[in-house]
Amino acid sequence: MKRIKRIFTIAIAAIVMATIIPVYSFAKDDDGKIDLYKVFSNQNDIMKNQVGSRVYKWSMYLPDDGIVYKSDRANFFNMSTSSYRANIQLMVSKNEDELTLEDILYKMQNSSRQQNYWIWGDKEYNMEIATDSFNQRYIKVVKTEKYYDYYLVDKAAEEFSDYIENRIYIANNYIYNLTVQMTGEFYRGHQDMFNKLVNSFKTSYDSNNPNIKELSESVSTTREFKNTSYGWKITLSPYWKVDGVPNSRNQSFSPVYSDEELNMMNSKSDENNDVKINEGITVSLISSSSNNETASSFAQKEIDMVKNNYNSSTYEILKNEPFNKNGMDAQRVVIRFKTTTKNPYVVSSLYVVGNGYKYLVNATIKDDKYKDANKRKDFDNMIESFTLDSSLLSKYLGKIVSADALIDFNATKELKTKKYDFKTKLTKGWDIYNKNSDYFGFDYKYMYMPEEYYYYDDNVSNIEYVSAFEPASNISVNMTAGLNANPIDDIVSDNVSGYLRDSDIAIGVAKIKIQSAEYNGAQIFKISKEYDIKEINDFVNSDPTKIYNLDRTSNIYQYIVKIGKDTFTQTVKIPVSRTSDKNMQKIKSIWESTTINKINYSTLSLNFIDRKLSEFDKMNK
Numbered sequence: 001m002k003r004i005k006r007i008f009t010i011a012i013a014a015i016v017m018a019t020i021i022p023v024y025s026f027a028k029d030d031d032g033k034i035d036l037y038k039v040f041s042n043q044n045d046i047m048k049n050q051v052g053s054r055v056y057k058w059s060m061y062l063p064d065d066g067i068v069y070k071s072d073r074a075n076f077f078n079m080s081t082s083s084y085r086a087n088i089q090l091m092v093s094k095n096e097d098e099l100t101l102e103d104i105l106y107k108m109q110n111s112s113r114q115q116n117y118w119i120w121g122d123k124e125y126n127m128e129i130a131t132d133s134f135n136q137r138y139i140k141v142v143k144t145e146k147y148y149d150y151y152l153v154d155k156a157a158e159e160f161s162d163y164i165e166n167r168i169y170i171a172n173n174y175i176y177n178l179t180v181q182m183t184g185e186f187y188r189g190h191q192d193m194f195n196k197l198v199n200s201f202k203t204s205y206d207s208n209n210p211n212i213k214e215l216s217e218s219v220s221t222t223r224e225f226k227n228t229s230y231g232w233k234i235t236l237s238p239y240w241k242v243d244g245v246p247n248s249r250n251q252s253f254s255p256v257y258s259d260e261e262l263n264m265m266n267s268k269s270d271e272n273n274d275v276k277i278n279e280g281i282t283v284s285l286i287s288s289s290s291n292n293e294t295a296s297s298f299a300q301k302e303i304d305m306v307k308n309n310y311n312s313s314t315y316e317i318l319k320n321e322p323f324n325k326n327g328m329d330a331q332r333v334v335i336r337f338k339t340t341t342k343n344p345y346v347v348s349s350l351y352v353v354g355n356g357y358k359y360l361v362n363a364t365i366k367d368d369k370y371k372d373a374n375k376r377k378d379f380d381n382m383i384e385s386f387t388l389d390s391s392l393l394s395k396y397l398g399k400i401v402s403a404d405a406l407i408d409f410n411a412t413k414e415l416k417t418k419k420y421d422f423k424t425k426l427t428k429g430w431d432i433y434n435k436n437s438d439y440f441g442f443d444y445k446y447m448y449m450p451e452e453y454y455y456y457d458d459n460v461s462n463i464e465y466v467s468a469f470e471p472a473s474n475i476s477v478n479m480t481a482g483l484n485a486n487p488i489d490d491i492v493s494d495n496v497s498g499y500l501r502d503s504d505i506a507i508g509v510a511k512i513k514i515q516s517a518e519y520n521g522a523q524i525f526k527i528s529k530e531y532d533i534k535e536i537n538d539f540v541n542s543d544p545t546k547i548y549n550l551d552r553t554s555n556i557y558q559y560i561v562k563i564g565k566d567t568f569t570q571t572v573k574i575p576v577s578r579t580s581d582k583n584m585q586k587i588k589s590i591w592e593s594t595t596i597n598k599i600n601y602s603t604l605s606l607n608f609i610d611r612k613l614s615e616f617d618k619m620n621k
Contacts, residue, residue: 055257074215136203162184253382287357295351474575519601522563
């Protein structure tokens with residue numbers, strides 16, 4: 001019995017040894033050290049001995065124990081390695097100003113002459129333009145960590161200070177700023193290891209080399225994104241990323257790289273454009289849906305909003321059709337916006353009703369890309385991959401009311417000053433402010449205020465100021481009332497002084513109109529500056545260097561009424577892109593419902609006289 005027991009024990013031990021030995025030998029090197037890089041790395045990466053970016057066209061040596069940090073776009077790269085006692089940092093930026101190495105070194109040398117350079121500058125031992133073993137020219141800067149000089153003296157500081165070599169390359173229309181830093185004591189005995197690191201850098205990327213760890217590969221394939229709070233999922237196209245916090249109610253996605261960086265197109269023709277189109281996709285849960293609401297009715301409301309609030313020449317509806325895919329009630333709408341001359345863009349939308357909610361998928365695409373089916377496929381694939389999934393709804397998600405259900409936007413309310421009898425009627429769709437605020441409205445649209453109102457004090461002032469903004473139309477109304485004893489012509493001169501030197505008026509793309517009238521001692525001026533979209537388009541078509549953003553170019557309508565020592569001013573502004581028939585009627589109704597001291601001047605038969613802008617030029621008086 002004892003003999004049987006002994007044989008059984010030996011057999012068990014043999015089995016255990018047989019299972020242990022192969023794993024142990026795989027994890028050990030010949031010298032007995034365990035190679036954790038091999039054990040814990042992705043098996044596909046074990047043979048990789050270089051790191052780089054095919055997008056930014058660079059590569060360099062990758063130590064086995066290299067720990068890598070990179071930005072989303074991999075234009076910033078940092079690597080530390082314990083075996084080399086070193087840190088490597090690379091920053092890649094576009095050479096916007098077409099600088100040469102000589103230009104950069106000249107700027108660096110000029111900076112070193114500044115009196116406070118010792119505070120923020122480096123302790124350089126070598127600064128020159130050199131050529132490496134790959135025949136690449138670069139700026140070579142050798143320096144040491146200067147902070148050792150604060151604590152150690154003379155040769156001790158030099159001996160122990162970190163050794164740093166900074167190299168700056170210019171290639172591929174990029175500036176590569178490489179810094180390799182090694183601990184000083186280790187460097188003294190291992191200069192060959194330092195040279196191996198710094199001399200391995202190349203401003204090229206070999207796509208056929210399987211041993212290069214490509215830094216953008218994590219986003220180079222399609223990936224499914226699930227929003228586990230609001231019940232939907234979408235497939236991200238290659239080289240797209242999630243913006244902001246995941247599982248947001250308004251979830252945004254954007255390309256990691258520009259088209260130029262991916263060699264999809266040459267964007268040099270766009271370099272002089274003042275307006276950049278920020279391409280991307282946003283998925284939003286708008287609100288709960290009502291019982292009878294469909295994707296078609298949801299989309300039609302949005303289309304009506306565009307028609308009511310945009311000039312008909314600034315948009316074009318390209319598509320409005322049902323989208324029968326993924327078992328959803330969905331409507332596909334595509335609108336081209338021409339609010340920036342020579343630079344139109346397309347908003348491609350998917351309106352979805354499901355899960356008891358209304359969802360909107362919005363993609364913003366450059367027009368030239370939209371016209372090319374191959375270039376826009378990433379957008380189309382993502383939009384059309386959108387799917388509702390009720391299993392992804394958060395248990396906390398309940399009813400989300402629609403703004404339309406809370407407010408009757410057609411109901412009226414007053415915009416008025418407190419001390420002075422100066423008021424007009426607006427609808428409840430307007431946001432009203434009666435304090436000196438730089439920003440207002442949910443869109444945070446900037447509002448200009450004359451300098452005299454910057455230090456307005458509620459308690460001590462002879463001037464009152466109120467304002468309103470309508471988010472749907474982007475129309476703003478500013479009203480001021482108070483003491484101004486200057487002659488009316490001087491007041492008007494101050495208001496129109498900018499028009500005298502306005503180039504848009506001079507070339508005829510905008511027209512100024514000034515009229516005046518009197519009634520029972522009240523002096524009334526009507527001033528307008530209006531742009532002509534056709535004239536703007538004709539002008540920019542004749543001059544390729546000119547561009548107008550009609551969202552940022554405004555028509556201005558102003559009434560100035562002087563009664564005794566008090567002056568009342570109403571100024572209405574609307575972006576040129578928003579000058580629809582409905583909005584222009586809205587602007588007209590604002591003055592028609594305005595009263596000053598209970599008098600509505602729009603209802604009176606006033607004899608308005610045309611005035612010339614030159615009459616109010618103080619310089620020529």
